[in-house]
Amino acid sequence: MRKYMAIAALAILTSCGGSSENTPAQEAKKDEPLTQTKNSSDFNVKFTDLLNNYYHLKDAFVLSNSDMATSSASLLVTSADGLKLDEVKADSSIVEMAKGYLQTVSSEAKALGQEKDIEAKRKSFQIISDAMYDLVRTVRFDKDVVYHQFCPMAFNDAGAYWLSATADVKNPYFGRKMLTCGEVKDSIDFRGK
Numbered sequence: 001m002r003k004y005m006a007i008a009a010l011a012i013l014t015s016c017g018g019s020s021e022n023t024p025a026q027e028a029k030k031d032e033p034l035t036q037t038k039n040s041s042d043f044n045v046k047f048t049d050l051l052n053n054y055y056h057l058k059d060a061f062v063l064s065n066s067d068m069a070t071s072s073a074s075l076l077v078t079s080a081d082g083l084k085l086d087e088v089k090a091d092s093s094i095v096e097m098a099k100g101y102l103q104t105v106s107s108e109a110k111a112l113g114q115e116k117d118i119e120a121k122r123k124s125f126q127i128i129s130d131a132m133y134d135l136v137r138t139v140r141f142d143k144d145v146v147y148h149q150f151c152p153m154a155f156n157d158a159g160a161y162w163l164s165a166t167a168d169v170k171n172p173y174f175g176r177k178m179l180t181c182g183e184v185k186d187s188i189d190f191r192g193k
Contacts, residue, residue: 038089039087039088039089039139039140039141039142040089043084043087043139044141044142044143046079046083046084046087047083047139047141048143048144049079050076050079050080051165053076054076054105054128054163055164057069057073057075057076057109057112057125057128058125058129058162058163058164058170058172059170060072061118061121061122061125061172061175062170062171062172062175062176062179063176064118064175066118069112069121070112070113073110073113073121073124074109074113076105076106076109076128077106077109077110077113080102080105080106081106085098085099085139088139094138097138098138098139101138102131104127104128104131105131105132108124108127108128109124109128112124112125112128122154122172122173123155125162125172126160126162126173129160129161129162130161132163133161133163133188136163136188137188140190141188142190142191143191144165144191145187145188145189145191146163146165146188147163147164147165147166147186148162148163148185148188149161149162149163149164149182149184149185150185151173151174152182153173153174154173154174155173160173161185169181169182169183169184
């Protein structure tokens with residue numbers, strides 16, 4: 001009798017636990033969008049500081065001023081390292097993604113500060129710009145509009161993006177040589193959402 005009970009228990013365990021399929025409740029949970037609400041005013045103030053330091057860095061490249069770029073990169077590192085993403089009111093996976101972008105901004109800004117050649121600094125700026133664009137969209141910055149701009153001729157016609165507080169194009173990749181070369185590709189505006 002015990003032998004039959006052991007076989008029956010084993011059959012029940014394998015039939016119940018052997019399936020890797022999700023239950024309908026688990027399937028519904030996987031399809032739910034990640035949650036995120038409006039950012040706090042404290043977060044927006046700190047994020048605005050980060051953006052302003054980025055814009056100062058962009059302006060240094062518009063002016064082709066290597067020393068100004070180095071000092072602006074240092075300020076960007078300080079504001080990136082001081083930004084607390086635990087203040088973002090979002091799902092933990094969104095926060096983790098934002099941390100990765102923020103870390104890229106900080107580490108690349110440190111590298112930019114070590115570069116001597118302005119063109120090498122511009123390459124680092126391109127990486128920072130791409131990470132900042134992803135960061136702004138990930139945290140759904142909802143205080144101001146951020147413009148995503150593009151120059152198709154940067155880096156031997158490979159093209160490169162940057163962010164701006166205004167729709168006016170001021171090209172950081174060529175500076176005064178081709179100051180208005182470029183276009184607005186996107187305007188990031190989460191204010192009403």
